[in-house]
Amino acid sequence: MKATHFGRNAAIAVIAAGALALTACGSDNATGTPAGTQSAASGTKVTGTLTGIGASSTGAAMDAWKAGFATANQGATVQYSPDGSGAGRKAIIDGSAQFAGSDAYLKDDELAASKAKCGPEGAINLPVYISPIAVAFNIPNVKELKLDAATVAKLFRGEIANWNDPAIAALNAGVTLPDLKVTPVNRSDDSGTTSNFTDYLAAAAPEVWTDKAAGVWPASLKGENAKGTSGVVKTVTDTPGAVTYADDSAVSGKLGTASIKVGEEFVKISADAAAKAVEAGKPVDGRAANDVAIKLDRKTTAAGAYPVVLVSYHVVCTTYETKAVADLVKAFETYVVSDEGQKTAADAAKSAPLSKTLQDKAKAAIETIKAKA
Amino acid sequence: MTTNSLTTSQGAGRAGDKVFSGAAMAAGCLILAVLFGVALFLVVQAIPALTAPPESIQGGHGFFAYIAPIVVGTLIAAVIALVIATPVAIGVALFISHYAPRRLASGLGYVVDLLAAIPSVVYGAWGAAFLAKEISPAYDWLANNLGWIPIFAGPASATGKTILTAGIVLSVMVLPIITSLSREIFLQTPKLHEEAALALGATRWEMIKMAVLPFGRPGIVSAIMLGLGRALGETMAVALVLSSGVLTASLIQSGNQTIAAEIALNFPEASGLKVNTLIAAGLVLFVITLGVNMIARWIITRHKEFSGAN
Numbered sequence: 001m002k003a004t005h006f007g008r009n010a011a012i013a014v015i016a017a018g019a020l021a022l023t024a025c026g027s028d029n030a031t032g033t034p035a036g037t038q039s040a041a042s043g044t045k046v047t048g049t050l051t052g053i054g055a056s057s058t059g060a061a062m063d064a065w066k067a068g069f070a071t072a073n074q075g076a077t078v079q080y081s082p083d084g085s086g087a088g089r090k091a092i093i094d095g096s097a098q099f100a101g102s103d104a105y106l107k108d109d110e111l112a113a114s115k116a117k118c119g120p121e122g123a124i125n126l127p128v129y130i131s132p133i134a135v136a137f138n139i140p141n142v143k144e145l146k147l148d149a150a151t152v153a154k155l156f157r158g159e160i161a162n163w164n165d166p167a168i169a170a171l172n173a174g175v176t177l178p179d180l181k182v183t184p185v186n187r188s189d190d191s192g193t194t195s196n197f198t199d200y201l202a203a204a205a206p207e208v209w210t211d212k213a214a215g216v217w218p219a220s221l222k223g224e225n226a227k228g229t230s231g232v233v234k235t236v237t238d239t240p241g242a243v244t245y246a247d248d249s250a251v252s253g254k255l256g257t258a259s260i261k262v263g264e265e266f267v268k269i270s271a272d273a274a275a276k277a278v279e280a281g282k283p284v285d286g287r288a289a290n291d292v293a294i295k296l297d298r299k300t301t302a303a304g305a306y307p308v309v310l311v312s313y314h315v316v317c318t319t320y321e322t323k324a325v326a327d328l329v330k331a332f333e334t335y336v337v338s339d340e341g342q343k344t345a346a347d348a349a350k351s352a353p354l355s356k357t358l359q360d361k362a363k364a365a366i367e368t369i370k371a372k373a
Numbered sequence: 374m375t376t377n378s379l380t381t382s383q384g385a386g387r388a389g390d391k392v393f394s395g396a397a398m399a400a401g402c403l404i405l406a407v408l409f410g411v412a413l414f415l416v417v418q419a420i421p422a423l424t425a426p427p428e429s430i431q432g433g434h435g436f437f438a439y440i441a442p443i444v445v446g447t448l449i450a451a452v453i454a455l456v457i458a459t460p461v462a463i464g465v466a467l468f469i470s471h472y473a474p475r476r477l478a479s480g481l482g483y484v485v486d487l488l489a490a491i492p493s494v495v496y497g498a499w500g501a502a503f504l505a506k507e508i509s510p511a512y513d514w515l516a517n518n519l520g521w522i523p524i525f526a527g528p529a530s531a532t533g534k535t536i537l538t539a540g541i542v543l544s545v546m547v548l549p550i551i552t553s554l555s556r557e558i559f560l561q562t563p564k565l566h567e568e569a570a571l572a573l574g575a576t577r578w579e580m581i582k583m584a585v586l587p588f589g590r591p592g593i594v595s596a597i598m599l600g601l602g603r604a605l606g607e608t609m610a611v612a613l614v615l616s617s618g619v620l621t622a623s624l625i626q627s628g629n630q631t632i633a634a635e636i637a638l639n640f641p642e643a644s645g646l647k648v649n650t651l652i653a654a655g656l657v658l659f660v661i662t663l664g665v666n667m668i669a670r671w672i673i674t675r676h677k678e679f680s681g682a683n
Contacts, residue, residue, distance in 0.1 A: 086644025183531040190642035
């Protein structure tokens with residue numbers, strides 16, 4: 001009798017634990033469910049399952065797109081495994097995923113390798129997600145600062161040790177800068193944010209930032225760090241004098257942010273300014289017309305452009321094995337770059353929507369996706 | 374019939390016996406298979422990192438140059454945790470077993486066990502969001518007054534997210550393990566030994582020193598070893614608390630890294646050889662924890678006849 005009781009209780013416990021786990025998983029996706037039930041921008045309804053692997057930075061946006069796409073297309077599901085940009089690019093090359101999310105576009109050798117599985121034209125890159133990276137600081141009573149690339153680089157290298165340094169004062173006439181130690185805080189985990197921020201510094205202030213752009217912060221630099229965007233923001237919020245770089249959506253309001261010197265003026269961070277900087281970028285050399293890979297011009301002087309920005313891509317094949325898969329990819333990517341898709345991502349992940357020009361370019365590229373004849 | 378009814382059962386009972394012993398053996402073998410599977414996976418996946426040319430490993434000087442500082446960092450964090458936790462845990466265990474009134478003792482034991490039930494990510498969040506901030510003035514004081522000792526060399530971290538903070542958080546996490554094992558052992562001290570000591574005129578403290586602690590020593594050592602195993606492998610709490618960096622002697626500056634946190638922080642975006650490198654780091658941690666646990670087991674078995682911890 002005792003034994004059966006135990007068995008029953010154990011069974012109930014297992015079921016309860018399972019149910020809890022399921023609810024826990026389900027709540028992840030709930031955040032991004034759009035209110036409307038419009039159909040996908042492509043018009044035709046598609047069914048089937050699409051598998052993607054890639055960057056974790058777009059995780060929140062991806063959840064929102066999955067939910068929005070599934071609502072518009074009953075019977076179509078998108079699976080996305082946030083294993084990292086590198087894993088995603090590898091998966092599209094070896095054919096184990098139908099699209100990849102990546103914080104960087106395919107390199108030339110990766111493009112060549114993708115021709116084995118993605119048809120003679122290989123894979124193409126579609127920009128889907130733009131995120132401005134803020135230089136955020138915690139200085140009591142100072143909410144805005146004007147900085148140029150060299151000053152930012154020096155702050156993060158520890159070459160400017162105090163906020164009342166003449167280099168900062170020269171750029172900020174009229175601002176009372178306190179005698180406060182500078183504590184640079186970087187990401188402790190490998191991240192696309194770090195990679196884009198160091199890319200900006202290496203391009204715009206090469207004489208100060210002598211390290212190469214990378215997802216991992218240079219180990220030789222002594223500084224504080226924390227895990228994830230939320231970690232660095234929390235650390236800076238708690239530490240007077242600290243400065244970090246983070247997704248603008250995570251800092252707005254809590255910390256001071258720097259305007260960055262572009263040309264002769266200082267540009268405040270905003271979604272529009274980020275989109276402008278991406279638009280100012282050039283198409284990557286030697287790519288097909290339908291590849292929307294963008295070589296960001298970090299040294300841009302375009303008016304109102306904010307060049308510290310992260311662009312995340314979806315990498316898709318130009319040719320798929322079957323028409324069903326090709327249609328599904330087209331429908332999904334069309335939804336992602338559409339006004340509705342970009343708004344969904346902006347609501348869920350506070351990303352900056354793609355500009356009209358980029359949207360049109362991406363849509364034209366998506367139209368060229370086809371099935372094997 | 375000359376069979377002994379105590380050792381052999383008859384009829385229907387025999388089939389049940391076979392099924393049960395088979396099931397138990399399968400369960401036992403499964404554990405071995407899982408352990409073997411994990412070890413095999415680690416070794417196979419680690420080989421590319423171990424054989425790769427040194428310049429292709431992160432840092433550019435080969436796997437051993439990469440792993441050595443974080444092995445030392447892991448040991449530093451674990452040693453800090455044990456240095457803080459062991460005296461407190463033994464004190465709490467003695468209080469519960471020999472000093473506290475019975476009602477208070479059971480309540481206190483329950484509270485200590487509750488500490489073990491708190492998820493490590495909660496400890497990490499607490500350490501990163503609260504403890505680090507509150508403790509950083511103390512680090513400033515240490516740097517100003519004891520800065521001549523290398524481990525307290527300044528300038529102290531402004532965020533307080535140092536290896537010492539990580540060690541303090543770890544010490545709270547290993548406290549319940551050491552406490553509950555030690556308490557069980559102290560409670561098993563033969564009553565005759567204790568009474569004999571008291572009858573010879575020993576005070577309560579002398580009785581503990583003469584009867585309880587010598588009896589419990591192997592048990593305490595193995596409790597510490599199990600705590601060490603936990604401290605070495607702890608991932609989330611360290612990843613959240615520690616502001617990692619290169620190997621640094623000063624405990625109150627940012628720097629140092631542990632293997633588990635290194636893996637957790639870099640695995641999600643790793644690809645290619647980087648994955649193999651991280652798995653090889655995991656293999657090193659696996660070997661270290663396996664070694665620690667085997668030493669703990671060995672100490673327990675060596676003192677089997679005296680210790681209650683078997």
